[in-house]
Amino acid sequence: MHPRIVRITKDPELNMFVNADVYHKPNCPQILELRPDNCIFFGNAEYTMEQLLGRLEEQRTPVKFLLLDFESIAFIDMSGVDELFGLLDELKARRVEMAFVIRSSARKEGA
Numbered sequence: 001m002h003p004r005i006v007r008i009t010k011d012p013e014l015n016m017f018v019n020a021d022v023y024h025k026p027n028c029p030q031i032l033e034l035r036p037d038n039c040i041f042f043g044n045a046e047y048t049m050e051q052l053l054g055r056l057e058e059q060r061t062p063v064k065f066l067l068l069d070f071e072s073i074a075f076i077d078m079s080g081v082d083e084l085f086g087l088l089d090e091l092k093a094r095r096v097e098m099a100f101v102i103r104s105s106a107r108k109e110g111a
Helices: 045-058 078-093
Strands: 004-011 016-019 031-037 065-069 097-101
Touching: 004 045, 031 045, 045 065, 045 078, 078 097
Parallel strands: 031 065, 065 097
Antiparallel strands: 004 016, 004 031
16 A cells, blocks of 8 residues: 655666665766556555655755656556646646656567
8 A cells, every 4th residue: 555665776886776775876966766666546646646755855956857667566547647647747836857767578579
């Protein structure tokens, strides 16, 4: 019900994305990259968006871009989509742009 919101960043030493809080890695001061680790549905959609905004407010420098990594999101229902639109409105009011990262492990035939 309460998905974990992970701040991720690319570790130049490992050349991979890691949990920035666990590994105490800095991120770009203008870009906040977050990854919710769960499904987003009617039971947790509002909580998830509140947590995303809370992580944004924790930043010491003004964030210009919120990058949401949806790699761990297996499912999102209409309540989740509706909350995302509300988050987008809130971010616009704060002059923060939002983008999504969705990585696919599926490969095209012949690739």
